[in-house]
Amino acid sequence: MAKAAKDTRPIADQATSETACTYAALILYEDNQDIDSTKLAKIIKAANIRVEPIWTKVFEKALKGKKVGDLLHGSSGNTGSTPATQTTATPAAAETKKPEPVKEVKKAEEPEEDVDMGGLFD
Numbered sequence: 121m122a123k124a125a126k127d128t129r130p131i132a133d134q135a136t137s138e139t140a141c142t143y144a145a146l147i148l149y150e151d152n153q154d155i156d157s158t159k160l161a162k163i164i165k166a167a168n169i170r171v172e173p174i175w176t177k178v179f180e181k182a183l184k185g186k187k188v189g190d191l192l193h194g195s196s197g198n199t200g201s202t203p204a205t206q207t208t209a210t211p212a213a214a215e216t217k218k219p220e221p222v223k224e225v226k227k228a229e230e231p232e233e234d235v236d237m238g239g240l241f242d
Contacts, residue, residue, distance in 0.1 A: 129170040137171040140164045141179040149188040156180050 132140065144163035148155045157176035164171055183191075 127170060129168070132169055132171050136169065137175045140167065140169045140171055141175050143167075144176075145179055145183060145188065155183045155188070 131137075141160055141164065144160045144167075145155050147163055148159055153159060157173070157180040160176040160179055161171075161173070164176070
């Protein structure tokens with residue numbers, strides 16, 4: 121029985137891992153496939169990138185049940201319901217919920233400290 125060759129590629133850093141998972145999720149979305157950790161890992165491996173398995177699981181959980189197209193276009197899927205509930209409120213209820221004016225809090229100015237920059241600006 122032959123052993124599988126150990127993957128010796130270095131594991132990508134956090135930013136690269138997130139980017140790789142994002143692109144893999146977009147590829148699956150464009151191909152109208154479900155986004156799951158196995159498919160994400162397969163695409164990332166084909167791109168010759170090695171990420172921690174947790175990243176594909178995180179992306180799977182984050183995108184499960186979500187419409188990726190809505191996320192891309194900036195709509196949350198709840199358009200229309202919030203303004204309707206606000207406009208149906210009675211005038212008396214609207215008067216009681218007036219926002220209070222924001223009071224500005226002024227901080228006392230702190231004197232600037234002279235910091236030795238190690239001759240950087242000498």
